[in-house]
Amino acid sequence: MSGKQAKKKRKQNRPYSRLEQHARSGTTLTPPWLTLPNLQKTSWINDRLPELLWAVLLATQMERKAALEIFRSVARVGVDYRGIGKIPITLSGIASMPQAARDAIIGAITADPTSRAALKCLTAFKDLPAREAWLARLGVPNSPIDWMPLMSGVARTLHHQSQESTDCQWVSLYFRIASGQFKLPTDELNRQIADYPDFGDQRMVRPSIRANEVTLDNNYRIETGWSGRFWEQCLRETPCQFSLGPSTPASSEAGTTVENVDKLVDCLAKHAGSSLRTTGVDPKHDTIFGTAFYCLGILRELIGFCANGAILARMGLRTVLECYVTLAYLMKKNDEALWRSFRVYGAGQGKLAFLKIDESEELSEHPVYVSVDTLNALANEDQWQEFLPIDVGDWEKSDLRKRSEFAGVKADYDRYYSWTSAYAHGNWGAVRTTVFTTCLNPVHRLHRIPLLHVRQLGAAIPDMIHLVDKILALVDSAYPTFETKLSMGVSEPISN
Numbered sequence: 001m002s003g004k005q006a007k008k009k010r011k012q013n014r015p016y017s018r019l020e021q022h023a024r025s026g027t028t029l030t031p032p033w034l035t036l037p038n039l040q041k042t043s044w045i046n047d048r049l050p051e052l053l054w055a056v057l058l059a060t061q062m063e064r065k066a067a068l069e070i071f072r073s074v075a076r077v078g079v080d081y082r083g084i085g086k087i088p089i090t091l092s093g094i095a096s097m098p099q100a101a102r103d104a105i106i107g108a109i110t111a112d113p114t115s116r117a118a119l120k121c122l123t124a125f126k127d128l129p130a131r132e133a134w135l136a137r138l139g140v141p142n143s144p145i146d147w148m149p150l151m152s153g154v155a156r157t158l159h160h161q162s163q164e165s166t167d168c169q170w171v172s173l174y175f176r177i178a179s180g181q182f183k184l185p186t187d188e189l190n191r192q193i194a195d196y197p198d199f200g201d202q203r204m205v206r207p208s209i210r211a212n213e214v215t216l217d218n219n220y221r222i223e224t225g226w227s228g229r230f231w232e233q234c235l236r237e238t239p240c241q242f243s244l245g246p247s248t249p250a251s252s253e254a255g256t257t258v259e260n261v262d263k264l265v266d267c268l269a270k271h272a273g274s275s276l277r278t279t280g281v282d283p284k285h286d287t288i289f290g291t292a293f294y295c296l297g298i299l300r301e302l303i304g305f306c307a308n309g310a311i312l313a314r315m316g317l318r319t320v321l322e323c324y325v326t327l328a329y330l331m332k333k334n335d336e337a338l339w340r341s342f343r344v345y346g347a348g349q350g351k352l353a354f355l356k357i358d359e360s361e362e363l364s365e366h367p368v369y370v371s372v373d374t375l376n377a378l379a380n381e382d383q384w385q386e387f388l389p390i391d392v393g394d395w396e397k398s399d400l401r402k403r404s405e406f407a408g409v410k411a412d413y414d415r416y417y418s419w420t421s422a423y424a425h426g427n428w429g430a431v432r433t434t435v436f437t438t439c440l441n442p443v444h445r446l447h448r449i450p451l452l453h454v455r456q457l458g459a460a461i462p463d464m465i466h467l468v469d470k471i472l473a474l475v476d477s478a479y480p481t482f483e484t485k486l487s488m489g490v491s492e493p494i495s496n
Ligand SMILES: [Zn+2]
Pocket: 239, 240, 241, 439, 440, 441, 444, 447, 449
C-alpha cells in the first residue's frame, strides 16, 4: 500500500469526528456524542476501576485462566441471589448486599490461597467498603503495604480496553446476568458471555461486553465515595514518579542561521532603498518593507537565543502569521486609503498607550518596557496627535480569518493560527504541554506534575522561515525584483 493510500485509509478509519460533523451553535462546535439526549459520561479510571479493584488485582496478579475461573465462580453466586435487586459486583455494591450474599461473594473471590495473596493489599485501605468482611477473609495487615502489585495492576488496567480491563468488566456484566439484573436477547449472546473468551468473534464480543457493562453501571450504580478516597490514599502514601519530556531540538534543525538572516536583511535594505521614490509618508512601501524587517527581526532573535523549541518561538510564529495575512490582505485590496488607515490605526495605538500611561497617577507604576517619549514621538510622527483618531476596535471591520480567506492564504491560517494563539494567550492547552509532565506512578492515575524546566517543544523556526519566505515573495510582487529566500540559503548580498 502506498503512503497516499495508507493516509486515505487512516482518514477513512479515523476514530474521531471531523470538524464538519460537529454541530455549530453560535461560537460553539459540539461533537456528535454530546448531542445525544440524556447522555451520562462515566470514567473508567476515576470511578469504575477502583470499584472493580478486587477483579483488577486478580486479573493482573494471577494466571489468566485461573483468574477467569474465579470470576466465573463469583458470577455463579449471583444465580443463588436472584432478586437482590440492581446491585453491582463492585466494592461498594458488594458492601451494600445482604450479609449472606456479601459473604458468599467475598468467599468466592477469596476461595484459594493465590487469590487471597493477590488481594492482600486491599486491607491497607481504611476506607475499603465492608472492610471488616474482607479482613475476616484476608487477615489483618501486620506489615506495611506492598504497593508494587497494586501499581502493576492499575498500570495494566488504566486503559479501559486492555484485556485485563475487559476481563474485569466481563465479570461485572456476567454477575448482572446471572443474578437476573439484565437479560441478553439471544442464546448466542448469552453463550458469548458464559463461555468468554472462548466463544464468538472476540473482536465483537469484547466491545459488546464493555458497552453493556458501562451502560448498566451508568443506570444502576451504588456510590459510597470509595473511588475518591482510594485515589486520595494512593496520593498520600506513594510518591510521584517523574518522566522526562522530549529532548531539545538541535540548533541545526532551525533551517537557517543568524548570519544568513543578517545577509538577507542587508539585501532587503538595499532593495528597499532602491525602490524608494519619496521621503514623504508612503504607507505602502513602509508597511511592506517594515513588516518584512519586523518578521526577520523576530526570526533573528529566536535563532540567536537558540529558542527553536521554546514557548516564545510559538508566539513569534503567531505574530509572523498575522503579519503575513495582513500583508497579503492589504496587497490584494491594494487600496491606498486602506494602506493609510492601517498606518493611522497603528499610530493611534501608540497615542492610546501614551495617554493611558501618561494619565496614570502613580509615576512608579509606569512600565519600564517602553518610554512615554517613544510613544509620544510615534503618535506625532505623521501628523500632530490632535489630528490623530484612536480606533479602539480592530484596524479593519473584519477579522484575521476573513482577511486570510480574502487574501487566499487560509491554508496557512489553518495551519498556524489556532495552536500558536494558545501560547500567546496562555490558555490551558499551552500551559499543559509546556510546564507539566505526566506522573508515571500508576496509582496517581496519570496526573500532572510541574516540570522544573519548561519542556522544549518541536522546532518552530522552520515554519517561521516558510512564512517569512512568503512575505519576501509579497515584497517581490509589490517591488520587483527580489527573489532571495531564506530557505534557499543566502550566499551573498544582491546588489541593486
Ligand atoms: Zn504523582
